[in-house]
Amino acid sequence: MLNRHIILIVIGAGLWGTISWYVKQLSQFGFTSMEIVILRAWSTAIILVPFLLMTNRNQLKLKAWSDLKYFIGTGIFSIIFFNYCMFTAIELTTIPVATSLLYTAPAFVTILSWILFKEQLSLYKIIALFSTLIGTCLVAGIAGSSWQNIHITGILFGLGSGFGYALYSIFSKYALQKYSSLSVTTFTFIVAAVALIPFFPYQAKMHLLLDPAPFLLAIGLGFLPTALAYILYTYGLQFVEASKASILSTIEPVVATFIGIVVFTEPFSIIQFIGMLAIIGAVLIMQFSNKQQIRQGT
Secondary structure, eight states: OOOHHHHHHHHHHHHHTTHHHHHHHHHHTTOOHHHHHHHHHHHHHHHHHHHHHHHOGGGGOOSOGGGHHHHHIIIIIIIIHHHHHHHHHHHHSOHHHHHHHHTTHHHHHHHHHHHHSOOOOOHHHHHHHHHHHHHHHHHHTOTTSOGGGSOHHHHHHHHHHHHHHHHHHHHHHHHTTTSOHHHHHHHHHHHHHHHHGGGSOHHHHGGGGGSHHHHHHHHHHHIIIIIIHHHHHHHHHTTSOHHHHHHHTTHHHHHHHHIIIIISOOOOOHHHHHHHHHHHHHHHHHHHHHHHHHHHTO
16 A cells, blocks of 8 residues: 555645646736746745645744845746746647656756765766766657757757756755755745746736636646645655655656647657656666665765
8 A cells, every 4th residue: 555645745746747737728828938937936925825824834934034045046046947948848849848858957956966065976877967868869859850850949948947947956955954845945936926026017917817717727826736736745755755755756747748648739759758768767866876875874
């Protein structure tokens, strides 16, 4: 029988995989990628703040104003940047391609950690980096295709989403020394929401949110694949090894790919599927590498 905490992690990661559905639906109502990023940040902050006020108010206390620099990093340089890149990649390519490229993040984390934190580049990590590179080429359609058939801009935005997602791990590494993961997530979206206030075209688009359909989609984007997903994943993470949780989270691109192919009938070739498996395989290799280092005490 499956551990209920493992089930919560899988559900949380699976909910992350549904983000693309909301992006596609909101874009059909006329919202741009940046506007969808704003809607996600706003709705998530509006949901998470009352949740913590009701469950644990202490997690909403900033220990020092200087700590804002961590959340500026996670909220602006990571969340805003990676969401914008990911949503743009979804529009320019396909959901399976965009989501697979997002999962190049662990490779960027490995490289950045090697540069910033002097973490060792083990053989496993080097193999994982090559696996990510090969998988990216296959998913992007570089292998066996002419350059005319490749949407270079879409691929670059996809890789940008992976880099931005990686920055979340880097900035969080500092913030998690003083705050819980749920506090980090909440402060991140508060900072992102506040930073994005001036950038929403209120006169041109606010009337769209008076329509129940886009309004519910915006709330749904902030609740299901964001707030609820983070809450379930974070709760399950308290009782499951971080390495195992990361492995379980690879259900996200699988769900996103399923939505892209079945719901939106987007093309996804066998070669691209192999590429996605190579990227997911790289994530698993990196988690195995981290587990080995912990056992060896390095």
